[in-house]
Amino acid sequence: LAKTTQPISMDSYEGQEVNITCSHNNIATNDYITWYQQFPSQGPRFIIQGYKTKVTNEVASLFIPADRKSSTLSLPRVSLSDTAVYYCLALGEAGSYQLTFGKGTKLSVIP
Amino acid sequence: EPEVTQTPSHQVTQMGQEVILRCVPISNHLYFYWYRQILGQKVEFLVSFYNNEISEKSEIFDDQFSVERPDGSNFTLKIRSTKLEDSAMYFCASRDSSSYNEQFFGPGTRLTVL
Numbered sequence: 752l753a754k755t756t757q758p759i760s761m762d763s764y765e766g767q768e769v770n771i772t773c774s775h776n777n778i779a780t781n782d783y784i785t786w787y788q789q790f791p792s793q794g795p796r797f798i799i800q801g802y803k804t805k806v807t808n809e810v811a812s813l814f815i816p817a818d819r820k821s822s823t824l825s826l827p828r829v830s831l832s833d834t835a836v837y838y839c840l841a842l843g844e845a846g847s848y849q850l851t852f853g854k855g856t857k858l859s860v861i862p
Numbered sequence: 863e864p865e866v867t868q869t870p871s872h873q874v875t876q877m878g879q880e881v882i883l884r885c886v887p888i889s890n891h892l893y894f895y896w897y898r899q900i901l902g903q904k905v906e907f908l909v910s911f912y913n914n915e916i917s918e919k920s921e922i923f924d925d926q927f928s929v930e931r932p933d934g935s936n937f938t939l940k941i942r943s944t945k946l947e948d949s950a951m952y953f954c955a956s957r958d959s960s961s962y963n964e965q966f967f968g969p970g971t972r973l974t975v976l
Binding site: 783785789792793794795796797800838840842843849850851852853854855 | 866895897904905906907910918920951953955962963964965966967968969970
């Protein structure tokens with residue numbers, strides 16, 4: 752499994768765009784970048800996944816440069832309810848059955 | 863929207879007692895998982911289950927732990943003789959055959975061992 756590195760914490764004001772960068776220098780050819788979100792006292796929730804370039808859904812955008820050694824999760828116009836821990840994972844599409852979570856990035860949205 | 867459910871939401875037990883944590887995965891999912899999260903720490907993988915057998919298990923999942931799918935809907939985690947260090951939030955998750963990396967997590971059971 753490729754190791755991922757992301758900031759421990761970030762603060763943002765409501766209404767701002769938040770970008771969380773994840774480094775994965777040793778990502779394997781078959782690995783996808785997958786992001787999960789965890790609210791306090793809840794289970795993690797899948798947000799978005801991508802292989803390269805840009806992926807967008809109703810929650811977030813994911814930017815992956817051509818070398819795939821890093822990725823950026825972008826949350827547009829955050830609100831207080833986006834306060835959560837965000838995890839970046841590098842996962843093989845048909846590989847390990849398990850999800851290996853790091854410490855994630857604790858995002859605090861300030862009014 | 864279908865969701866994973868878990869019962870109980872909170873379980874308090876005495877050290878050495880057996881506990882069974884219950885989960886109802888999403889109905890058309892075939893892959894099931896248990897994770898735990900000790901307060902303030904990372905989410906840790908315990909075990910994965912497919913086709914009525916364990917697919918993978920971590921070092922945490924020792925002989926005190928077992929899983930079972932007793933019927934077509936429930937998926938259980940049993941801890942035979944609980945220890946203080948088993949106190950944690952236990953999450954059940956499931957996924958379907960096509961979404962390899964998208965697991966759906968339940969709300970968790972908070973286990974407190976006294």
